[in-house]
Amino acid sequence: xxxxxxxxxxxxxxxxxxxxxxxxxxxxxxxxxxxxxxxxxxxxxxxxxxxxxxxxxxxxxxxxxxxxxxxxxxxxxxxxxxxxxxxxxxxxxxxxxxxxxxxxxxxxxxxxxxxxxxxxxxxxxxxxxxxxxxxxxxxxxxxxxxxxxxxxxxxxxxxxxxxxxxxxxxxxxxxxxxxxxxxxxxxxxxxxxxxxxxxxxxxx
Numbered sequence: 001x002x003x004x005x006x007x008x009x010x011x012x013x014x015x016x017x018x019x020x021x022x023x024x025x026x027x028x029x030x031x032x033x034x035x036x037x038x039x040x041x042x043x044x045x046x047x048x049x050x051x052x053x054x055x056x057x058x059x060x061x062x063x064x065x066x067x068x069x070x071x072x073x074x075x076x077x078x079x080x081x082x083x084x085x086x087x088x089x090x091x092x093x094x095x096x097x098x099x100x101x102x103x104x105x106x107x108x109x110x111x112x113x114x115x116x117x118x119x120x121x122x123x124x125x126x127x128x129x130x131x132x133x134x135x136x137x138x139x140x141x142x143x144x145x146x147x148x149x150x151x152x153x154x155x156x157x158x159x160x161x162x163x164x165x166x167x168x169x170x171x172x173x174x175x176x177x178x179x180x181x182x183x184x185x186x187x188x189x190x191x192x193x194x195x196x197x198x199x200x201x202x203x204x
Contacts, residue, residue: 001085002028003078005071005095007042021175026091026115041081044074051076065129066122069094075102088112093119097135104141111143117172120147120155136160148172 014020051073062070075098090096096114
């Protein structure tokens with residue numbers, strides 16, 4: 001079961017129509033091609049979900065510390081579905097961090113994979129925040145962490161004290177087939193993809 005930060009059915013539909021790359025699916029479509037049953041649910045994103053408003057104060061407090069979301073409402077909404085799957089995959093930190101917390105509390109029994117993207121940079125920018133100690137504690141419960149840079153892997157091991165065998169560096173993939181299509185634009189452009197909080201967009 002893949003847990004995303006935002007709804008992904010529109011992304012999947014657009015990818016099938018060739019309108020956008022599949023990067024935001026984090027490999028879900030490729031695993032399906034290999035014969036695995038891989039599901040996701042977009043039901044937790046509605047503002048009419050009462051858990052959204054109940055959990056918002058906590059998410060606001062945590063995100064206010066380091067600028068990284070904490071989608072607890074989504075995790076709690078999908079919690080009853082977890083028992084039907086062999087592995088839970090949190091794609092991105094805003095979606096995955098609440099899963100890590102629930103795993104540390106013993107509420108998630110299945111193996112949990114956390115795909116981290118940007119958390120280490122946010123924590124490095126706020127080394128004195130109490131959430132650093134909080135994450136150091138709860139990350140001990142994760143079965144596997146993937147990150148997109150060696151420096152991120154080192155942070156998980158040295159600062160958050162996660163055993164090295166649980167942290168894997170996997171280079172970020174790109175949908176090269178989509179981006180290899182001929183451009184129809186008549187002007188040159190520079191594309192900076194991602195949400196790196198410290199990226200120097202002025203230089204770009």
